[in-house]
Amino acid sequence: MSLSSAFSSLRTNPPSKDLHTNPHDTTASTNSTSDTNDTNDTNGIDTPGLSHQHLLPHMDPERRHHDQEQGHLGRSSVATGLPSEPYSSLADKDTGRHTGRWPHRRWSHRQPASSPGSLVDSRVVDKFSGSIEHTLSTDNTPSSPFMSSPRLSKSFASTSIHENFAQQLQQQQQHSPRAVVQANTDRLHTATTINTPAMMTTTTHAARPNISINTSPIALQRRRSPAPFDPALPFAAANAAHHNQQATSKSNSTDKLPSTSTNSSQHNSCSNSTPSQLSVGFNTGKRTTSNPPTSILSSSISKALPTPSTNLSNLTPPKRRMSLSWNLPPALPRQISPSRQGSSSSHSLPSGVPIISQPSANDEHGSYVTNSGHHTPSIPIDRYRSKSFSSVSSEGSPHSSTLSGHRSNSLSTAMVTSSSYSSLPYSPAVAFLSNFVDATAPKVSLDEEGAQVGDYLLGRVIGHGGFSIVREATSIQMDESGQVERVAVKIVKTQTGATDNDRVQKMLRKEIAIWSQISHPHVLPFITVEELPTDTFIVCELCTGGHLLNYLSMRSDALPQSTTPTTPGSAKTLEEDEARAIFNQVAEAVRYLHEEKRIVHRDIKLENILRHEDGTWKICDFGLAEYQDEEAALCFGESLMSPSAGSSFTPLPSPKGDDRGKEAVSKSGDVEGAEEEEEMVGGSLAYSSPEQLRSCKPLRCPSSDVWSLGVVLYALLTGRLPFQDEYEPRLLHQILNGRYEEPVGCSAEARDLLKKMFRSKPEDRWRIGQVKDSAWCLGINDHSLGVDDLPGTGGQMASFLSSFRSTL
Numbered sequence: 001m002s003l004s005s006a007f008s009s010l011r012t013n014p015p016s017k018d019l020h021t022n023p024h025d026t027t028a029s030t031n032s033t034s035d036t037n038d039t040n041d042t043n044g045i046d047t048p049g050l051s052h053q054h055l056l057p058h059m060d061p062e063r064r065h066h067d068q069e070q071g072h073l074g075r076s077s078v079a080t081g082l083p084s085e086p087y088s089s090l091a092d093k094d095t096g097r098h099t100g101r102w103p104h105r106r107w108s109h110r111q112p113a114s115s116p117g118s119l120v121d122s123r124v125v126d127k128f129s130g131s132i133e134h135t136l137s138t139d140n141t142p143s144s145p146f147m148s149s150p151r152l153s154k155s156f157a158s159t160s161i162h163e164n165f166a167q168q169l170q171q172q173q174q175h176s177p178r179a180v181v182q183a184n185t186d187r188l189h190t191a192t193t194i195n196t197p198a199m200m201t202t203t204t205h206a207a208r209p210n211i212s213i214n215t216s217p218i219a220l221q222r223r224r225s226p227a228p229f230d231p232a233l234p235f236a237a238a239n240a241a242h243h244n245q246q247a248t249s250k251s252n253s254t255d256k257l258p259s260t261s262t263n264s265s266q267h268n269s270c271s272n273s274t275p276s277q278l279s280v281g282f283n284t285g286k287r288t289t290s291n292p293p294t295s296i297l298s299s300s301i302s303k304a305l306p307t308p309s310t311n312l313s314n315l316t317p318p319k320r321r322m323s324l325s326w327n328l329p330p331a332l333p334r335q336i337s338p339s340r341q342g343s344s345s346s347h348s349l350p351s352g353v354p355i356i357s358q359p360s361a362n363d364e365h366g367s368y369v370t371n372s373g374h375h376t377p378s379i380p381i382d383r384y385r386s387k388s389f390s391s392v393s394s395e396g397s398p399h400s401s402t403l404s405g406h407r408s409n410s411l412s413t414a415m416v417t418s419s420s421y422s423s424l425p426y427s428p429a430v431a432f433l434s435n436f437v438d439a440t441a442p443k444v445s446l447d448e449e450g451a452q453v454g455d456y457l458l459g460r461v462i463g464h465g466g467f468s469i470v471r472e473a474t475s476i477q478m479d480e481s482g483q484v485e486r487v488a489v490k491i492v493k494t495q496t497g498a499t500d501n502d503r504v505q506k507m508l509r510k511e512i513a514i515w516s517q518i519s520h521p522h523v524l525p526f527i528t529v530e531e532l533p534t535d536t537f538i539v540c541e542l543c544t545g546g547h548l549l550n551y552l553s554m555r556s557d558a559l560p561q562s563t564t565p566t567t568p569g570s571a572k573t574l575e576e577d578e579a580r581a582i583f584n585q586v587a588e589a590v591r592y593l594h595e596e597k598r599i600v601h602r603d604i605k606l607e608n609i610l611r612h613e614d615g616t617w618k619i620c621d622f623g624l625a626e627y628q629d630e631e632a633a634l635c636f637g638e639s640l641m642s643p644s645a646g647s648s649f650t651p652l653p654s655p656k657g658d659d660r661g662k663e664a665v666s667k668s669g670d671v672e673g674a675e676e677e678e679e680m681v682g683g684s685l686a687y688s689s690p691e692q693l694r695s696c697k698p699l700r701c702p703s704s705d706v707w708s709l710g711v712v713l714y715a716l717l718t719g720r721l722p723f724q725d726e727y728e729p730r731l732l733h734q735i736l737n738g739r740y741e742e743p744v745g746c747s748a749e750a751r752d753l754l755k756k757m758f759r760s761k762p763e764d765r766w767r768i769g770q771v772k773d774s775a776w777c778l779g780i781n782d783h784s785l786g787v788d789d790l791p792g793t794g795g796q797m798a799s800f801l802s803s804f805r806s807t808l
Ligand SMILES: Nc1ncnc2c1ncn2[C@@H]1O[C@H](COP(=O)(O)OP(=O)(O)OP(=O)(O)O)[C@@H](O)[C@H]1O
Pocket: 073, 074, 076, 105, 106, 462, 463, 464, 465, 466, 467, 468, 469, 470, 488, 490, 524, 540, 541, 542, 543, 544, 546, 547, 607, 608, 610, 620, 621, 622, 623
């Protein structure tokens, strides 16, 4: 259910007492509430007796511990206890309507068309992406202080990204040679187990007869286009080759040996194909394949990699079962051989699959160069040729042609035994495998730990956004003091083809454009952006102290159990001075945005206030930020606004006593015409202002930021949210009526400031300048003067009094 429909349903079905008898309502109380609307504007909706659970002490300690273990930088859903399913996954697939729960991320009035795709469970993909997350549902977890602050979801929620990850994983699995091998081995009953490149175990089970050719479209396709190369396969193949050779030598049974004759077409098949495409006979212990058998190595490769193109109809099972473990030595050293780089080769292996080339003439011991330009020295090629491969028919063998560069007729009939290798530093299989070192190196995807992005190396995941993940990163170069710079990198995937992609990219561009214009000590500094076709990387300053929600949770945990407050503020999560110090920093940043940059943040919440290691607090996440009007957009970010949107901007709503822009604000608080058609309402429900709830379009109204900031102030003072209820309609009514439980145990100035920030009508609400100049922010404790209540004076008068007193 969208917000607008939720609201209209509220109007048509005004809340009645049965709201309070709803089974969700376990906290009905008669605690006093504060109608902070000075004009007593309740819109005809009354919600008496609403009470609040105390937030922080109810938070599951295990979850908090997990979150804290993550350096307080974990996924916000962990800390909040909010359901991690994105909004779209909570919507009915057919109707696109809400299923009744609010998501933990953002919200939208319009549902994405890609509902089915968005049903991918992010938990699955979290595992895939390597970040172990506990995503909890409100259905089965105890409520937390902020649990019932359900957040509204962006329609381009995290599932789209996760879905992309999952699809990639699925594709990779489906098309990898390993998958094809697996598919075929179901029939061939051949299992190949590879532990690591260095330690392999190959087990060959008896093959079943009557195996037919797989001519499925996938198989045919695979023969045409090289499949992704699975580096483990050559290892398995070569191991099998080595083992097979030894076994067959010992048995001395020529009947069971595969033929060593081959032809050049088979050679080409080997050298021009990925391992999975090697289409020669399956070594079953009998020479019964229709393809001419190849060298022992290549036939063993084909055994490990039975492919669809193999005619296996007459295969008979081997009589024994073999099992082999082989420890490989470390990878051989490599050098770049510029002379070979880019040289044309008759081989056409996929990039990354090296091809052994002719040893250089002046290399005493022989050396070889791979198709990736790597030159591998110090392999005694001649010795290999004369001894290791003496038993292998050279014709058609990939080794005989590529390792030595010519086919040696001398390599014909002698058998290889284990003693053949005794004088060699490496076995032939190892020599062969060493050429796959590049290919076997773990492939680091561009957005994973270890990848390099610009001048930075990506590290662990430190946060999740609605459509991004955030990783720690370090600069690859040291600064003058020999230190590497630590930064955070926000990674947004480009989901080509996804329904939401265009909108996500557009919003991302706007975020970058706005964020890069901002410079303030209490705004998270933007550093740079790197764009790749697959991802966008926003590099920004790292805040190691976690976000404010974590901080409050941690401080609440530290409270003795006996002091768990029953009313907000009765036990202090933070001392008022500390709350003031934090609030002043955040309010100063908001003042800068509103007054100097004429930007509205639109997503101010505890999770978007980060603690720097120097102890300062900074606002982050400009994903929903907007310029307040056309003038500001032209002045600070002219390219950001579409012409159509630009012309529709209207002046800001103003506080009481200021006529500027008054006519632009409708009764509902909507700023008429200040929306782009395709924009969607965003933000978190618990922080949303009444005017935003009433509007089905996103507002560029700075007073909405002030409301959200009031929610932050309340949390700082009391350790809980002012508007919270697991029953969504009741939560909406609380916000729309501006009803919250007035905190006890804090100063009158603080309570007064809250009232001013929670005024229902945006034009009555204090502006950020007034908030900053309020008696509480200035630390003036004499509320008896009542100057804050004088229209249009509040902050200025407090400020004046403050300076006046300091002169006394
Ligand atoms: N510079 C940073 N240092 C440390 N943690 C960070 C930093 N930036 C972001 N994070 C963490 O990552 C989380 C998500 O970041 P951010 O809010 O910027 O992403 P987002 O995709 O815009 O999220 P949202 O859906 O809330 O808009 C933050 O809540 C925070 O915990």
